[in-house]
Amino acid sequence: MARASIKKPSTFAQYRTLLAKDLRREFRTKEMLTAMGIYALLVLVVYGAALSQTSNQFDILQMAAGLLWALVVFTSLLGLNRSFAHEQENACLEGILLVPLDRSVVFLAKATSNLIFLVVVEIVVLPLFYFFFLTTTQPADTWPLIWLPLLVGTVGIAGIGTLLATITVNSRGKDVLLAVLFIPLVFPLLYACVAASTVVLAGGDVEGVFGNSLLLAGGYDVVMVLLSWVLYDYVISA
Amino acid sequence: MGKDGYRSPQTGGVLDRIAPVVTLIGALLSTAGFVLAFTLAGPVNGATVNGVEVIGGEMVSNQLLFSQKIFYFHMPVAVTSMVMIGFVAYFGIRFLQTRDAAWDERARIAAGIALLFVLATMFTGEMWERFEWGVWWTWEPRLTTYFILMLLVFAYFVMRASFDEPERRATFASVYGIVMFIDVPITFAITRIVPSSVHPTIFRTDSGLSPDMLLPLLLSLFGMLCIAYGLFRLRLRAQELDERVEHIKEQLDEA
Numbered sequence: 398m399a400r401a402s403i404k405k406p407s408t409f410a411q412y413r414t415l416l417a418k419d420l421r422r423e424f425r426t427k428e429m430l431t432a433m434g435i436y437a438l439l440v441l442v443v444y445g446a447a448l449s450q451t452s453n454q455f456d457i458l459q460m461a462a463g464l465l466w467a468l469v470v471f472t473s474l475l476g477l478n479r480s481f482a483h484e485q486e487n488a489c490l491e492g493i494l495l496v497p498l499d500r501s502v503v504f505l506a507k508a509t510s511n512l513i514f515l516v517v518v519e520i521v522v523l524p525l526f527y528f529f530f531l532t533t534t535q536p537a538d539t540w541p542l543i544w545l546p547l548l549v550g551t552v553g554i555a556g557i558g559t560l561l562a563t564i565t566v567n568s569r570g571k572d573v574l575l576a577v578l579f580i581p582l583v584f585p586l587l588y589a590c591v592a593a594s595t596v597v598l599a600g601g602d603v604e605g606v607f608g609n610s611l612l613l614a615g616g617y618d619v620v621m622v623l624l625s626w627v628l629y630d631y632v633i634s635a
Numbered sequence: 636m637g638k639d640g641y642r643s644p645q646t647g648g649v650l651d652r653i654a655p656v657v658t659l660i661g662a663l664l665s666t667a668g669f670v671l672a673f674t675l676a677g678p679v680n681g682a683t684v685n686g687v688e689v690i691g692g693e694m695v696s697n698q699l700l701f702s703q704k705i706f707y708f709h710m711p712v713a714v715t716s717m718v719m720i721g722f723v724a725y726f727g728i729r730f731l732q733t734r735d736a737a738w739d740e741r742a743r744i745a746a747g748i749a750l751l752f753v754l755a756t757m758f759t760g761e762m763w764e765r766f767e768w769g770v771w772w773t774w775e776p777r778l779t780t781y782f783i784l785m786l787l788v789f790a791y792f793v794m795r796a797s798f799d800e801p802e803r804r805a806t807f808a809s810v811y812g813i814v815m816f817i818d819v820p821i822t823f824a825i826t827r828i829v830p831s832s833v834h835p836t837i838f839r840t841d842s843g844l845s846p847d848m849l850l851p852l853l854l855s856l857f858g859m860l861c862i863a864y865g866l867f868r869l870r871l872r873a874q875e876l877d878e879r880v881e882h883i884k885e886q887l888d889e890a
Contacts, residue, residue, distance in 0.1 A: 564807045568797040577793050581786040628810045635806040
């Protein structure tokens with residue numbers, strides 16, 4: 398006698414499916430990526446105006462990492478706001494929650510997709526930033542290491558941002574609320590990442606500052622992502 | 636509610652009965668600390684400056700700092716604010732465990748009192764900066780992290796205001812209260828992590844504080860903690876009485 402069997406998909410399969418859904422949706426509509434990309438370009442244009450009255454000898458290298466991180470934070474705010482907006486249409490989120498899966502899988506999938514979009518935007522923006530502001534300068538030899546703080550910082554931003562975006566998507570005035578909640582919370586991470594990025598770009602005590610800052614940023618990432626992961630169940634079920 | 640042996644936290648018990656007395660003791664202790672800071676604790680040398688500089692409208696080379704007395708108020712208030720934020724996180728965890736609105740109410744009140752102490756810390760810190768360091772603002776590590784702590788407490792209340800449903804608001808506020816607490820150990824430890832910090836490391840076995848300085852400091856500290864406790868219980872009690880009055884009003888309207 399043939400027995401009907403229903404195989405429960407593994408947690409990893411659920412994660413992959415959710416992630417693939419987000420990626421497929423984004424690469425079809427390109428809604429978030431175009432918005433974030435254009436916004437980032439516009440921030441660069443604003444920087445151009447802001448720095449236009451400075452002299453040629455202006456020490457842009459010391460400021461470059463800070464400007465870059467300001468760009469990353471504001472661009473990620475824009476993207477995070479959008480990441481749950483389309484889940485609300487047609488009650489998509491309720492649909493996902495009807496599936497008997499661990500809620501933290503939803504968090505991990507969403508955080509990963511946000512991370513991927515942010516990284517894509519950063520890959521586009523970084524050369525543009527160099528093109529507009531740094532071609533006349535001589536970055537330190539260690540500059541390729543900048544990918545490390547960028548990655549560590551972006552992981553933290555995606556992790557905390559996903560938790561907070563889930564909270565704010567239900568609120569009144571969600572764009573403002575996300576910024577109010579998000580910026581103070583990522584500040585320590587931002588501080589450490591700016592320190593690490595500046596030292597590889599402009600040179601200096603690379604071993605001391607770079608390692609310590611990166612360690613701090615990494616520790617903050619671990620704590621924040623774990624905490625978001627644990628608390629996500631409560632947030633998404635509320 | 637649901638779980639075996641779980642009792643919703645009550646007001647009106649012994650914790651409330653001692654609250655007025657504890658507040659009074661706190662007021663007396665912190666006043667004693669304040670007075671002793673001027674009478675018992677000796678003056679402290681300011682940071683040495685190169686040659687002579689104008690700080691706070693005075694020519695200074697190495698004056699005995701009168702402004703250092705702020706310390707006996709500043710540090711106890713700061714520690715109390717951090718303790719209260721710790722309680723916000725604790726009540727948040729309790730709420731998520733039990734889904735009992737009483738815990739959320741406690742978290743909100745604790746956050747309110749934390750805000751009061753945070754503002755007091757920022758205010759005294761600002762006076763300190765102006766007269767001790769000679770600047771209005773600097774992005775010094777502990778100053779920055781504490782400033783962020785203040786913004787987090789602001790954000791906590793902004794967030795509460797943007798949700799209407801009590802259950803949802805309570806859940807989100809609890810989660811944010813817990814996440815917000817991460818900045819407290821960072822602020823606390825930043826003077827150890829970043830040694831360039833201007834703030835001294837006070838909590839250590841050889842804190843460099845002589846007994847005549849330690850006594851007023853500890854008196855103020857315990858006084859402030861007592862005041863925070865008293866304010867918390869009294870505010871909580873007032874809140875419950877408020878709700879009871881509202882309830883009675885509704886019943887009278889119906890009758």
